[in-house]
Amino acid sequence: MQDIADLAGVSIATVSRVLNQPEKVKPETRRKVQRILEQTNFVANAVARGLVVNSMKTIGILTVDVRDLYFSKVIYTLERQFTEYGYNVLLSNTGGEVGEKKKYLRVMLEKQVDGLILVGSVFKEPTGNKHILEAGHSIPVVLINSYLEGENIYSVVCDDAHGVKQAVNYLVAQGRKDIYYFTDTKSASGLAKVDGFVAAMREHGLNERNIIEVSRNLDGGVKGVQQLLAEKRKVSAVICGEDITAIGAMKALTASGLKIPGDVGVIGYNNSILAETASPALTSVDNLAAAMARQAVELLVNRLQGKEVSRKIVLSPTLVIREST
Amino acid sequence: MQDIADLAGVSIATVSRVLNQPEKVKPETRRKVQRILEQTNFVANAVARGLVVNSMKTIGILTVDVRDLYFSKVIYTLERQFTEYGYNVLLSNTGGEVGEKKKYLRVMLEKQVDGLILVGSVFKEPTGNKHILEAGHSIPVVLINSYLEGENIYSVVCDDAHGVKQAVNYLVAQGRKDIYYFTDTKSASGLAKVDGFVAAMREHGLNERNIIEVSRNLDGGVKGVQQLLAEKRKVSAVICGEDITAIGAMKALTASGLKIPGDVGVIGYNNSILAETASPALTSVDNLAAAMARQAVELLVNRLQGKEVSRKIVLSPTLVIREST
DNA sequence: CTATCTAATGTAAGCGTTTACAAAATTGTT
DNA sequence: AACAATTTTGTAAACGCTTACATTAGATAG
Missing domain, CATH: 3.40.50.2300 (Response regulator)
Known part of the structure; x- marks a missing residue:
């Protein structure tokens, strides 16, 4: 970015501004900088940015297995919707193992995800959910098709x-x-x-x-x-x-x-x-994979924007009648 | 980390060492620091680390649609294998649109992924592949089931x-x-x-x-x-x-x-x-989804470790005979 | 006991950004 | 033309780590 600044004859702060708040810089200099950004094929370093603003604009998704037809539908919609809001998703497959889930949760927290979505990763044994609750201490987590009581834990479930x-x-x-x-x-x-x-x-x-x-x-x-x-x-x-x-x-x-x-x-x-x-x-x-995913995204994004959101959302499934009955 | 250092009565560098190269610190102090890490539930910031070491240990995956049965099989194995090697995956669904692909490539580069895997995202129109080649200028990219000639571009394909x-x-x-x-x-x-x-x-x-x-x-x-x-x-x-x-x-x-x-x-x-x-x-x-994915991971990981790798790997599909013939 | 070498630790610079705050330039007013 | 108000730009301090290099402690040898 310093190089860009030098080429454009401005300060590094100005370059940063044309990147993030273009309206704050005089149209003339803005265009000059933008031209140079193009010419040099400059790609900003989102990691450095993330360090400063304390957000990587990334959501962690924990799932049991993407190959599952239902899960993959949910994950598809999650991903599409999140990028709509400017987030990317970090994907994981726990295979239903508590150990794996724990490990993934850890590295996702380390990688500073802004929030977590668990799809089909909550188990019946309560011990396996300890780490989910812990994650809730630092970031919001929303469960799809499960319910858990805890700080920062939200659910969207199908009845x-x-x-x-x-x-x-x-x-x-x-x-x-x-x-x-x-x-x-x-x-x-x-x-x-x-x-x-x-x-x-x-x-x-x-x-x-x-x-x-x-x-x-x-x-x-x-x-x-x-x-x-x-x-x-x-x-x-x-x-x-x-x-x-x-x-x-x-x-x-x-x-x-x-x-x-x-x-x-x-x-x-x-x-x-x-x-x-x-x-x-x-x-x-x-059971409305896409609708559930959309609700989850809405919920999490609102939550991240500091809005008031409900702890639990319930959707009603519908019966699709075909030839077998 | 400074807090941990203070609590343990050591310098921040020592804390960093017990985290990254434990063998370099005296067993006694190492244990003392580790105990405090546990007690305080310390989670290191991988973004800061990534900024320094210039690697986020993350791979970007571009796919057309995770809901596709074949793609989801490939992606599953990719993810599992990559985490085996300590990488996480950033997932995207391009829906087969060049514009989306371009956008995703951009933010993945910004987020400093270590490499890219494209599964089913190479199109016939050559214009749509310009950005893939450009990505190759900064990081290695491997194509699954496609072939492209270019710097840093590798392929694993099925015959x-x-x-x-x-x-x-x-x-x-x-x-x-x-x-x-x-x-x-x-x-x-x-x-x-x-x-x-x-x-x-x-x-x-x-x-x-x-x-x-x-x-x-x-x-x-x-x-x-x-x-x-x-x-x-x-x-x-x-x-x-x-x-x-x-x-x-x-x-x-x-x-x-x-x-x-x-x-x-x-x-x-x-x-x-x-x-x-x-x-x-x-x-x-x-057409061997899992095998292809495994080869792709192997290829990319080796490449990232600076090893010599082949530009193209070809696997042979097999015919699975069932009742319809 | 001193000199030498090695192991363990500490100090501080730097990774590439953003953003308060300060400074300079521009505009408007009289 | 002088001043205030406003817009635009620049300076420098963070963000939370790693790591080269310097320093100190400990071990070995003569």
Whole structure:
């Protein structure tokens, strides 16, 4: 910058001003400096700037795994929106491991991120969340699809219980009664869904214990169905906590000669691309990845600007009906 | 850090040393300082450090869209591998727009990234690549699945022509002759695939002009098949440049009463989760997302350590055979 | 015990900016 | 033309670290 200043015959302060507050410098000198900036292809050093102004205009994103269809949707919108507001994002994949999460949190704090967004990185074991709360002592953090009480901790969540309820209601309205729910047990949001299922089944006077624990993948769905059939259960519908599980379930159902949606209806969760491409196309609960991300960004940016923001934002999912029901 | 130094009764330089080169400080004082670091929850400022050592230990990743199944696989591995080497990644989604790409490149340079990785962000119009070459003047950049000639520009690519050839060969070996290729025209790697198709068909003495331009989505595949059927063409196989297109093609084929793989075989590209979950499960060319990413990281890290590295690395895709053929 | 060498620590300059504050230039008023 | 008010520019001190170099402490040898 000193070189630019010399070339333009001004002081370094003036160069800094044309870069940051051009209106404060006389149009004539401003143009002169700008011309030189162009000619020399000058690129300002944001690190030095960050040191002075105490902000790197960067947000840290902690996620379990970007390859997850839902997470990648969320992260996409997060990134786009943040750059809209002049922030960049530092991305990490914790793989769901507390140790990794801790390490990432540390280096993100060291790298002076202005805020943190956790997408699917809050775990049930409370010990794993200690570091999140600690991070809150220095910068705001917003959780997507989780809730935690603490200084500087904000949440935007999807009412998953309600989502599953809608699915149950819809199936019941179709006259189906033997409805099963395939859950994976790991995540915090998984619990809310189960709650929704139990509540809805109870309301309709149906068996609220029709819950099968499966792993969160294709095979989980297959195994779940096989278990049901092996036990000679009557089943007229299955709701899955994940689209991929639902696809597996459909595979297994079809393989055993059952017709979808004729014999059994299937509903997934997340409304991912898998739901669209499945055949029959899968009815699925849309938990609004993009909308959640947008709210999170809005929340964090407002917070960073010192505005008053609410501790928790809840969005309601919608049921997207396709061929599988 | 000065506070820590005062508390420990040492100089600020000593504190810096226990942080960065612990072996250089006497075990006794080292422990004393470390204890205080712990007690006070000290977090070093990596921005200040970065300013001095002239490296933020950060890599910029430019991608078109993280939601893309292939890209997200690549990005996942990139991120994991880079943190293995002590780097973090700054992520961006250009949406395939040259303007966005230019803006991102700029701020990444300003933020002093140590290197750049472009995944699927090199376009055919040469004007759009000017800024990549410019970036190469200050830091190393590695392209995934693209090739560009220039200072500091490296590539790791997948031999897509060979990938499509394998697909053709396999179909021909099954006795299929009326093989069509569905291409999307936008990307640079799309061209290589078409070349591979043309070459392979020619080798087998088949019609190398069986190429249909379709959009890169479900509907593209549907439309492509509809066009073929409307033209009363005989078709015994279709290869698609993308899994999603192949899924669309299968939908349309099944809808018109054709059996897969009996009447027509279908092959996709990328071996994404869509291929696994499709029914029938889709045969697909695996272009090795993880392997490519690993090579890219290796390349860039070596380059940053001043080692000699090769300008271009080529990996060979493999054909993953499933039910659709 | 002194001289020499090595290990451990400290001092201070510098990394590339921003920004109070001071100084100089310009404008407007009388 | 002199002065005040205002705009524009410059000077220099931070920002929180690292590191070359200087200094001191400790070890080894004669």
